[in-house]
Amino acid sequence: xxxVMGAGAxxxxxxxxxxxxGVPVRLWARSEEHATAMAQHRRNSxxxxxxxxxxxxxxxxxxxxxxDSEALLIAVPLQHLRPAIADMTLADVPLVACCKGIxxxxxxxxxxxxxxxxxxAKTAILTGPSFAADIAIGRPxxxxxxxxxRSVGAALQDLxxxxxxxxxxxxxTVGAELGGALKNVIAIASGAVIGAGxxxxxxxxxxxxxxxxxxxxxxxxxAQPETMMGLSGLGDLTLTCTSDLSRNYRLGLxxxxxxxxxxxxxxxxxxxxxxxxxxARQRGLEVPITEMVTHLLxxxxxxxxxxxxxxxxPLKEE
Numbered sequence: 669x670x671x672v673m674g675a676g677a678x679x680x681x682x683x684x685x686x687x688x689x690g691v692p693v694r695l696w697a698r699s700e701e702h703a704t705a706m707a708q709h710r711r712n713s714x715x716x717x718x719x720x721x722x723x724x725x726x727x728x729x730x731x732x733x734x735x736d737s738e739a740l741l742i743a744v745p746l747q748h749l750r751p752a753i754a755d756m757t758l759a760d761v762p763l764v765a766c767c768k769g770i771x772x773x774x775x776x777x778x779x780x781x782x783x784x785x786x787x788x789a790k791t792a793i794l795t796g797p798s799f800a801a802d803i804a805i806g807r808p809x810x811x812x813x814x815x816x817x818r819s820v821g822a823a824l825q826d827l828x829x830x831x832x833x834x835x836x837x838x839x840x841t842v843g844a845e846l847g848g849a850l851k852n853v854i855a856i857a858s859g860a861v862i863g864a865g866x867x868x869x870x871x872x873x874x875x876x877x878x879x880x881x882x883x884x885x886x887x888x889x890x891a892q893p894e895t896m897m898g899l900s901g902l903g904d905l906t907l908t909c910t911s912d913l914s915r916n917y918r919l920g921l922x923x924x925x926x927x928x929x930x931x932x933x934x935x936x937x938x939x940x941x942x943x944x945x946x947x948a949r950q951r952g953l954e955v956p957i958t959e960m961v962t963h964l965l966x967x968x969x970x971x972x973x974x975x976x977x978x979x980x981x982p983l984k985e986e
Contacts, residue, residue: 669694670827671737671761673752675702675727677715677800678766679743684716684804687725689830695727696734698752703729719804731756739824741766741794742782745934749781762790762820764813764828768848769936770943777845779814790820793841794828795848796899797907799914803833810834812900814844836899843895846886851905852916852937853944854878856961858909859920863927864971875909878957880986885944888951923964924971938965956981 672683675697687693697703706712710721721727734740739762744752746769753763763786765778776784779791792815803809813828813835815821825837838844857878861870879902886896895901908914912921916937922929929935941961948955956978963969969977 669737671696671734671740672743673734673740674698674743674766675706675712675715676743677712678798678803679741680712680716681719681800681803682741682743682766682794683725684719684722685806685830685833686828687722688806688832690724691827693725694733694737695725696731697727697729700729703727716800716804719801735761737761739764739827741828743767745769746771746778746781746936747939749778750785753782753785756786758786758789762792762824764824765791765793766795767936768795768845768852769940770849770947772939772943775943775947777841777849779816779841779845790817791815791841792821792824793844793848794835795844795904797903799907799911801913806832808832808834810836810899810903812836812838812844812895812898814838814841814895814900816841838892838895838898840892840895842889843886843891844900846889846891847882847896847898847901848904849936849940850882850885850944850958851901851908852935853941853958853961854882854905855908855914855916856920856923856935856937856941856964857957859914859917859922860924860961860964860971860974861920863921863924864975865924866975870975871909874957875905878909879905881955881957885948885953885955888953937961941965 669692672679673696683693683695707727741764743766746767763782782791796811798809821837825835829835858871858874915935919935960974
């Protein structure tokens with residue numbers, strides 16, 4: 669049995685895809701009411717109303733029902749990951765983080781938070797270019813599974829691969845985590861460019877220079893270049909910076925156009941930008957796009973001033 673903790677869109681989509689492959693899957697929801705509604709209607713009407721649950725998918729609101737899982741996929745927002753698992757006894761269950769970002773209080777990525785919260789746990793991260801709706805309806809999707817332990821990673825790859833969900837394995841958890849986190853920041857910037865009416869050429873420049881910024885950060889933290897060039901880096905960046913389905917991109921659109929953005933929607937790129945600015949300063953790294961995103965988020969600079977600042981930076985070789 670595979671456990672999936674978190675009944676938002678992504679957790680639900682993964683649960684559906686795995687259960688469609690004939691594997692028993694147990695999906696945990698924090699709310700008893702939400703779990704009961706999903707069990708009754710056999711779908712997640714709140715997040716994925718058009719995707720029916722396979723027969724192999726069951727729903728629970730009981731933590732203890734997840735403890736006998738072969739693997740536990742944890743699909744809760746990163747800033748809520750630590751408290752979500754703090755009281756669970758999970759050291760013997762491989763833990764797969766299915767979230768992206770950098771923890772504001774510690775600067776850790778998902779596997780770092782898992783390892784610190786559940787000492788001696790076998791940890792991995794599942795990340796890459798994907799939208800929950802595509803996974804739920806069986807559209808082909810390729811993701812990165814990063815696990816420092818090769819044997820554990822190989823076992824998880826076999827367990828979690830389906831006919832429509834193809835997983836590529838790496839031991840570079842640092843690169844996989846940074847790619848998944850930083851692309852959200854660049855997506856906010858790209859959305860702001862389009863929201864301000866600056867056009868596709870400006871977005872292409874933002875995406876390209878944003879990727880250079882991601883590579884620079886990755887190198888400073890020990891990420892492998894090929895990881896940043898792969899699904900969890902460039903692949904995820906391309907998807908997130910070009911689709912209205914991306915929450916981070918939509919936040920950027922609202923910042924650029926001056927429209928209100930729904931504050932109840934989780935946008936990991938906002939917290940990641942703030943956390944990365946602090947980390948970059950500690951290491952003496954230049955992160956101009958990330959810095960501009962933080963200024964736009966706190967309202968200390970206008971989109972026009974942000975563009976002017978970036979366009980008037982000292983000229984240099986690419």
